[in-house]
Amino acid sequence: MTAVLEAQALGRKYGKRWALRECTIDIPAGHVVGLMGPNGAGKTTLLKLASGQLEPSTGGISVLGGRPGDTPAQLAKVGFVAQDTPVYAGLTVAEHLRLGARLNPRWDAAMARERIARLGLVPAQRAGKLSGGQRAQLALTLGLAKRPELLILDEPVASLDPLARREFLQGLREAAVAHRLSVLLSSHLVSDLERICDYVIVLADSRVQMAGEVDQLLAAHHRLTGPRRDPDRLPADQHVISAGHTERQSTYVVRTDAPNHDPAWTATQLSLEDLVLAYMDKRTVDNGRAVLEVRR
Amino acid sequence: MIWLTWRQFRGSAAMMAAVLVVFAAVLALTGPNLASEYAAGVAGCTPDNTCFDFFDRFFSEYDLLFLALTLVVLILPALVGLFWGAPLITRELEAGTHLLVWNQSITRGRWLAVKLGLTGLAAMAAAGVCGLAVTWWSDPLDKSAVPEMAQMAPVVFGARGIAPMGYAAFAFVLGVTVGMLVRRTLPAMALTMVVFAAIQIAMPLLVRPHLMPPVAGTFELGRENMDGLGAPGGGSLQIFLRTSAVPGHAGAWVLSSKLVDPSGRTISSGDGSSGPSSTIVRAVPVSTTSGPCSAQGLPTGGCTAEINRLGYRQQATYQPLERFWPFQWIETGIYALLTLGLAWSSFWWLRRRLS
Known part of the structure; x- marks a missing residue:
């Protein structure tokens, strides 16, 4: 087409x-x-x-x-x-x-x-x-x-x-x-x-953060919840979109084609709203660890 | 697009048409009477050569009406620019409807062309009807007007013939262009008025006198170019020289008028006196204690002949009445060119900058 x-x-x-x-x-x-x-x-x-x-x-x-x-x-x-x-x-x-x-x-x-x-x-x-x-x-x-x-x-x-x-x-x-x-x-x-x-x-x-068909985007993104750890320690094929941390727990929104095999992480489906908000919020991750520290 | 333009414009068009119909009807009803009164007066005054007195009487009877009608013709183009030109685009920009109309299947250029063309032609028609009707009605008064209100004089010239059409077209496109730049109706109207008024004042002051090289002439002094003589306290003779008339060229626009002595030198002193309006006072060394210019001699009228005999003359430059129509065409042409230039820039601006 x-x-x-x-x-x-x-x-x-x-x-x-x-x-x-x-x-x-x-x-x-x-x-x-x-x-x-x-x-x-x-x-x-x-x-x-x-x-x-x-x-x-x-x-x-x-x-x-x-x-x-x-x-x-x-x-x-x-x-x-x-x-x-x-x-x-x-x-x-x-x-x-x-x-x-x-x-x-x-x-x-x-x-x-x-x-x-x-x-x-x-x-x-x-x-x-x-x-x-x-x-x-x-x-x-x-x-x-x-x-x-x-x-x-x-x-x-x-x-x-x-x-x-x-x-x-x-x-x-x-x-x-x-x-x-x-x-x-x-x-x-x-x-x-x-x-x-x-x-x-x-x-x-003023930039495009994400573009694609809704079904494919939802299939390719997951929310991972698990014990607190830094994004560097996630598997290499998991592209982090956004991250949130509490004292004991980390929540990442990741884009990946491979299924999640790490038993420490719980993978859940995202709604479109969650996904869009994660991308609107993406700058926080792009700016790296400094933001992570501030967030604690 | 023509339908939409007409639909948006028909209210103001109808109002203008109604006003013009009433205006033209009043002129049509009163015009013939005025013309016959003039004809009868001229027939009566010609045999005994008193037409100057008749003209004075006749014109002063109607001068207020004459001025009012002249002003109507002068103001109409400004109103067109203010109320038709300035809001033409700003109204759309303020309501956001330009986004609606620009996304129908016609280009913005075509949209503007139709709007400009249709409304502009209506503006020219209105000003043309108004101007020509007043020209027709005022004809007897134009023939008998005081020199300051002669047909070629700045104020009157712009309210006669075809020039009002040029003014209206220009004022309209000026309003549109200013509206595009300013993008808000009220400031655009104010700016349009200021700019148009400035141009209308600059034109007769700076440009119109030079449309054709003025005619220069030296004239004997007489009733047409002199508003009397004075001999205060037996000093030198004072001549009240008219600044807006030359003899034998009624209706001319006098650009400069000065008194020269027998050797051709300009006399610039008036002994500090002032005369009637539209005159300059010039003192000449002619005896006022005896002879034709003395207090006893003045009423007999021999003084005028005496100063002419001595060689005092009016030296003037002027645009004669015969140039009325050439000037009308040239001036209308100038405004037409300005109109086209502004229209072109409004299309350019629409394409490049607007939205």
């Missing part, structure tokens, strides 16, 4: 500050990709680079084989729902659909109308009067009815209450399946994405 997004040594800086650097990823088509990371990790920057809102400072990026945002054809292939799901406050719901129909050659008017009706949005209502959840749904409808091959969503559920969040993500998953759509969405809450993503990218500190 072809890649929906390929980036080589992609970087973007604002002034002197790097928002994203040395980003090299290759996302295959047909996934719902969750882009996770703490606030300010560079998620929005990566998504804006992918949709052509921003130009890279260094490196290159190609989306569905083309330069992002360059031509009407490229724009037609990629849908983008921006952070806070902006809509025109003065335009009605129906006028938003008309806007979509006028500006997109592949517009699916029947699907848009059907979705609006199913969501219970009143076509004559002004978008400025919609609730946050309704507005997000309207923005998603615009993104979907454009019939893109890749739909990018930047923190689409950040301002929604838990119920609206669930409904929004549910709708997104159904649409992704129905239209065989690749989806790339970001959130700083793992729990939002856990339910619908089958591929994750973890960004922290």
Whole structure:
């Protein structure tokens, strides 16, 4: 399968500050990709680079084989729902659909109308009067009815209450399946994405910390719990992601292909949230023993 | 895109159209009366050669209205820049809707081109209608205006003919460009106003006088270029020379006006007196104790002939009224070029820097 997004040594800086650097990823088509990371990790920057809102400072990026945002054809292939799901406050719901129909050659008017009706949005209502959840749904409808091959969503559920969040993500998953759509969405809450993503990218500190299919990542990572000892004494094929210590016990999150044979260690499965948090926290291990000492 | 632009713009377009219709209707109803009053007046004054008096009377009757209409035409382009130009992009940036519209299947360049083109044409149409209507209505007054309000004079020239269209197009694109740079509506509006006002003041002061080389001329003194004579206390004769009129060229824009003595030297002293507005006072060594320029002789009118006989002259440079249309085209062309330059830079900025 072809890649929906390929980036080589992609970087973007604002002034002197790097928002994203040395980003090299290759996302295959047909996934719902969750882009996770703490606030300010560079998620929005990566998504804006992918949709052509921003130009890279260094490196290159190609989306569905083309330069992002360059031509009407490229724009037609990629849908983008921006952070806070902006809509025109003065335009009605129906006028938003008309806007979509006028500006997109592949517009699916029947699907848009059907979705609006199913969501219970009143076509004559002004978008400025919609609730946050309704507005997000309207923005998603615009993104979907454009019939893109890749739909990018930047923190689409950040301002929604838990119920609206669930409904929004549910709708997104159904649409992704129905239209065989690749989806790339970001959130700083793992729990939002856990339910619908089958591929994750973890960004922290403006770099990619981890990227891959959820199943494979979960299979390759374990939490090892055992008597307290230093990470140097773990087997060589165990790559330590994060470490935690109490007086008597050490807990490591490791990546390994080999099963654990040391009876002193108890290996347990990680949840996606544990794994993502371990990678966001990875710097503590990279910085070595000094951190270990401080933590005691 | 045309539909969306129109949908976003139709409110302000309708308001502008309504105001212009009322404005044009009022002018259309009152214009013919004004024209016939002028025609009747001219017919009455021509036989007995009293048209200067008629012009004074006629113009002073309507001067407030004349000024008000002129100001309307001058201000309209600024309003267009402020309320149509500046918010055009900033409104989208502030609401975040640029991210919505830039991710439909049209490029940003096309989006801006349609927005600029459609709204810009509307701005030019509004200013054009307003300017030409006022030009038509003011025609009798322009013919009888005092020299300071002549058709070529800075304030009036910019409110006549096709120049307002150029101003409006420029003000609009200026507003858009400033909005892109500043990214917030209110500061963008304020900056647009300051920059536009500065350019509108600089243009007649620094550029317009040199659009064509001014005509230089030496004129005998008379009623058209002299606002009276004075002989205070039997000293030297004082001439109140007009600074904005030359004889035989009604409607001209006088750039410089000075009094020269019979040998051609400029007289620059006025003995510290001051005359009526728009005049300079110049003292000439002509006897005011006896002869035609004495206190007894002045009312007979012989003094003017006497100083002309002695060789005192007005030396002036001016832009004659015949250059009105060439100047209109040149000035409109300059603003059109500025508009195109700004539009080009706004496209460049949109591609390189924005977002």
